[in-house]
Amino acid sequence: MRLHDRVFLLLGGTGGIGKALVDPLVRAGARVIVASRQPDRLGHREGVSAVHLDLAAPDLDQQLERLSDAYPDIDGVIHCAGQNRFAGLGAMAVSELDVQLTVNLRSAMLVARHFAPRFEKGGYGALVFVGSTFGSIGFPGYTAYCASKFGLRGFTEALRRELADTPVQVVYVAPRATATAMNPEQVNELNRALGNTMDAPEAVAAEILKAMENDDRRRFLGWPEKLFVVINGILPRIVDKAMLKQLPVIRRFLNSGVLS
Template structure:
């Protein structure tokens, strides 16, 4: 059983981004109470102004500027989430990482792992006591298809999203019998400002399908409503994820176009 979004108090990280803003609009439309988190206070405030407000419940949308890679940022979110009796945490904030491993420097790798993997783990741990005190709660981690199917050029990014999936699976099993459900959503390429021009070129060369952020938002709300453990967007991607799970080496030869695209050929 999933959640009735009208009665949910949601903490949404990465709310100012392309997918986050679409999710915020969809959740607001469904009547959820929202705490929108990102680093850029101006972008969060602008988004909050565009969301439907309920005159009878004037504090349905709040914003909080916090850097989730810092303990002060995590603590700030924990405090407000507890005060708002949050029962849903959507770990959506993330940064991109693309390129041959030998071209990525230490700071880039650490930033990607810290933002995409360590921050959601620490934030989840911080909010967990409050979530466990609710009648029904969820932690929904926004991963990626690249968190089950790793491609050339995405070694670091895939490591973060595979890690987030492992975290989600273990925690889901750890929390069986409690009110907290743990879920993982794996979008495929989505049209936001996330992907740098070289990634867009790679995606064009390799024929990657591209979704609109509203498609991801719809899938995310559906996941919260139906309570499934995980879901990936796109039928070919779902199939590739299954095959990769059963026999990953069988697919190793399938990514020559990706290697060529990565080397700029």
């Protein structure tokens, strides 16, 4: 995938992995349109435009229509916005379940529904989705998040196959644990207690760009996480047993009373 002279709509570009993508995209010669509920947080930057977009809004499809009218030259979308909360299922309000499914999955589907026909008609375009290792491995305390990311992985796989005879590229990248502000300290402590490596957002952003430049259909990040994804798909009982051993540690942080 060529990055130079492209116009990318970046969703989730004011924090974490998305924020770390902005400068590398600009250095690669792309123009970046960062869509956020708080576009003023971005400030003025050369080669970057900030627009308002609420991925959790009921009228997201109409907002996308207006955005396309204002920026008709968009030829790529990078969806790396996300919501999560580390908590037991019974401790989460219905509204918390809804927002994770809405932002992590529904918004990705509506974005693809809006842009894929336009890219196909224009003869060129790319849809890039940032998922998670938890889109392949269910993890205690992240039931809603896993559900949304499993859904995103399945959606992108089906969409890629649906568009296989078109010029539209569909890319799925699944990072492992990443050190972003979305994680509260209890999650950082849990990862340290379990010996889980946490990648810097800049390292993840670099891998996303590699996946795009190499025309990867999907890319899973981190070792041994990539191995666990394969094992979980073939012999899930092995992962069940491994997580059962970890469960006392997970429960200690899960029941700490700190909200993410």
